[in-house]
Amino acid sequence: MAQHQSKPIMSLKGVSKIYQMGEEKVYALRGIDLDIHRGDFASVLGPSGSGKSTLLNMLGLLDNPSEGSIWLDGLQTNRLTEKELASVRGRKIGFIFQMFNLIPSLNVLQNVMMPAIIYEADPKKTQAKAEVVLGRIGMGGRLLHFPNQLSGGQRQRVAIARSLINDPEIILADEPTGNLDSKTGEEVLRMFHMLHEQGKTIIIVTHDPHVAKVTHRTIRVVDGKLAKE
Numbered sequence: 001m002a003q004h005q006s007k008p009i010m011s012l013k014g015v016s017k018i019y020q021m022g023e024e025k026v027y028a029l030r031g032i033d034l035d036i037h038r039g040d041f042a043s044v045l046g047p048s049g050s051g052k053s054t055l056l057n058m059l060g061l062l063d064n065p066s067e068g069s070i071w072l073d074g075l076q077t078n079r080l081t082e083k084e085l086a087s088v089r090g091r092k093i094g095f096i097f098q099m100f101n102l103i104p105s106l107n108v109l110q111n112v113m114m115p116a117i118i119y120e121a122d123p124k125k126t127q128a129k130a131e132v133v134l135g136r137i138g139m140g141g142r143l144l145h146f147p148n149q150l151s152g153g154q155r156q157r158v159a160i161a162r163s164l165i166n167d168p169e170i171i172l173a174d175e176p177t178g179n180l181d182s183k184t185g186e187e188v189l190r191m192f193h194m195l196h197e198q199g200k201t202i203i204i205v206t207h208d209p210h211v212a213k214v215t216h217r218t219i220r221v222v223d224g225k226l227a228k229e
Contacts, residue, residue, distance in 0.1 A: 014068035166175030
């Protein structure tokens with residue numbers, strides 16, 4: 001892998017996550033040092049129970065570390081208030097989940113618009129942007145469909161469009177092909193390649209070595225620690 005000269009967009013420094021189980025301390029993560037650079041196309045690979053889900057929560061600013069610090073664009077995020085953290089997360093990171101996490105009562109267009117509306121974006125501009133994004137990923141003809149009227153692959157496309165609506169720098173995908181057949185999974189991975197070519201920093205959390213092979217960097221998690229890349 002080529003050596004990065006630029007400053008990392010995100011850094012984890014000495015990050016541990018500790019859960020208290022009675023009198024025993026259980027380490028989900030142990031002293032993680034990790035730099036993510038702009039333009040990285042990386043996978044976080046590890047078996048169930050390895051700590052990769054906890055690492056996902058750290059990378060997504062969904063949880064604070066028990067020890068260590070997390071930096072995003074030079075900002076130490078674990079010193080922010082919940083409101084400040086939510087604002088940074090909403091602007092900087094787009095999330096894609098294995099179970100899609102679409103709102104059943106909202107149609108495709110409304111689901112994609114939701115993250116921008118939460119941050120009080122202009123509804124008309126947001127709708128126009130959502131229509132453009134959905135058109136680019138082949139969902140322009142299904143704007144008024146509801147999630148239960150879509151296939152798994154179509155739902156994941158909507159989830160990808162939703163992750164892009166606030167134009168985040170980082171896309172964080174949690175097992176994005178886990179509920180898809182192999183052909184549809186390949187289509188979704190091709191979409192990630194396209195987004196990476198457009199300049200997005202992409203991190204895919206997976207247990208599947210095949211998914212990891214298509215990324216340019218593999219971050220392996222074993223027993224809460226990082227294995228050598």
